[in-house]
Amino acid sequence: MSGSAERVVFVNDRPGLESLLTGGTIARLRSDGAEVIVLFGSASAGFPSAGSLSAADSDVRAAMAALDVSDWRMLPAASGAQSLAEAVADVLDEVQATAVVLGAADDTLRTAAAGAAGSLNVPVFEHRRVTDAVGRLLVAIDVSGQVDQKLRAIAAYPRLWSVTGHAVKAVGPVGSVGRVGRVGPVGPVELPVTIGGTETFLRLSPEHAPDAQAAPGPLNRGLAAVVALLTGVVFGVLGTIAHQATVSIGSVTVPIGLILALSGITALLVGLRLVLGGRMAVLSSAIGLLGTIFILSLRSTGGSVLVPEGIPGLLWTVVPTLVATIVLAWPRIPARPGSA
Structure with a gap:
């Protein structure tokens, strides 16, 4: 959160999760003048196919506008973890990323993104709830000033979320919206959820970032x-x-x-x-x-x-x-x- 020198890449499975999980942090970074790039790893019902993200997609455009993000991309279809890691590494190298934030539940995408960041010596942070990281030191970001922006971004996905005040719930069964309830390797988000003024992250050490370069002994x-x-x-x-x-x-x-x-x-x-x-x-x-x-x-x-x-x-x-x-x-x- 050091300001305009930051270039942070957020990696998520699909459109919608970036707003629900990390929308406040994205908005705060942008208010501090930092560059933010949002990567989506796979397409889902109602969204463009892998490899493209149409500018005509009103939901994504509205959410990104609410968070003041102008650079969002769909990662190309990859045949395996190695090619996906190379695609993520290309983006990190292109934008000269200073940090990567993971909101991905898919193990392949999570491993590929963490490995790509590790190979380039870019710090990796993973979105975690406090209850999912008992005994671990979390980084807590105060986003109380960005809650309204986050709610507007979530509401931009009416096919996924229903927003009433500060409460968010899934539209229809979770399974019908592409397992939107799962947010990480440790368990699902329980919906409905009340949007608060803090977002928490776990910084991954090299041994927890797959394929990252080992720290010198x-x-x-x-x-x-x-x-x-x-x-x-x-x-x-x-x-x-x-x-x-x-x-x-x-x-x-x-x-x-x-x-x-x-x-x-x-x-x-x-x-x-x-x-x-x-x-x-x-x-x-x-x-x-x-x-x-x-x-x-x-x-x-x-x-x-x-x-x-x-x-x-x-x-x-x-x-x-x-x-x-x-x-x-x-x-x-x-x-x-x-x-x-």
């Missing part, structure tokens, strides 16, 4: 920290040696060495945070870098110094510390999907 994290430490030492030595270099352009003296040295250490620390996500490697690299700068800035027994007094020397000892502090303290850098 302690050995790999330790090795990464050692490599980052040595890299920081190397950058500290090279930067200390080069930071006093200058180039004269006419009457202007450009501190080319300082510029390259500061650019290099910034790229190193920011790159480690972006690629690895965590702070351990950045901290190790910063320790190697700043420790090396400190040691080399001391006067040697022979009286020579590598970091003489002056503006370049001052900047070389202060700026790396500021850069390391900012990169380490930054609360969250959204993961940018890469290749599987």
Whole structure:
């Protein structure tokens, strides 16, 4: 819920469930300026066939308009979980998704979407009722300001739902509307239901997201920290040696060495945070870098110094510390999907 930088993909079995299960969260994300893309995994009675979603479908259009969503798609017919996962991954890569929200009950679609998100390092959240996740830590989203939008979106599907006040019930037997009562791997929604001001989600860890990339183990994290430490030492030595270099352009003296040295250490620390996500490697690299700068800035027994007094020397000892502090303290850098 960090605002306009978010690009969240909601995956559901069929039109209608996105409004019932996650309509409030979708509306809140859109009110915060985030991009929302809704994917439907299969067609059902009264809706377009798989592979297309006609703009003439008034129910879907009305629901999406109520939630302020302009991008919704029907996933193509897939012959198996692998091809379905590839189709979902293509969408996630195209929109540069920062999160995936699952409302799918179909095991094939759920597994494919979670696996595609995991392969691209995109966080996965699954809609869960509180009673379906006893003992698990849920993410609760306050959607009290979006309840009216959610109700309008639900009411846009008169062939599925009947809305009276804040109460929603299925139209006809559940079986006649494509098992709309089932919302997840843990059980059905009991209809009628009263729409409240909170929607809850369970964040899936890599071991619960099928086919997701496994989290690095302690050995790999330790090795990464050692490599980052040595890299920081190397950058500290090279930067200390080069930071006093200058180039004269006419009457202007450009501190080319300082510029390259500061650019290099910034790229190193920011790159480690972006690629690895965590702070351990950045901290190790910063320790190697700043420790090396400190040691080399001391006067040697022979009286020579590598970091003489002056503006370049001052900047070389202060700026790396500021850069390391900012990169380490930054609360969250959204993961940018890469290749599987």
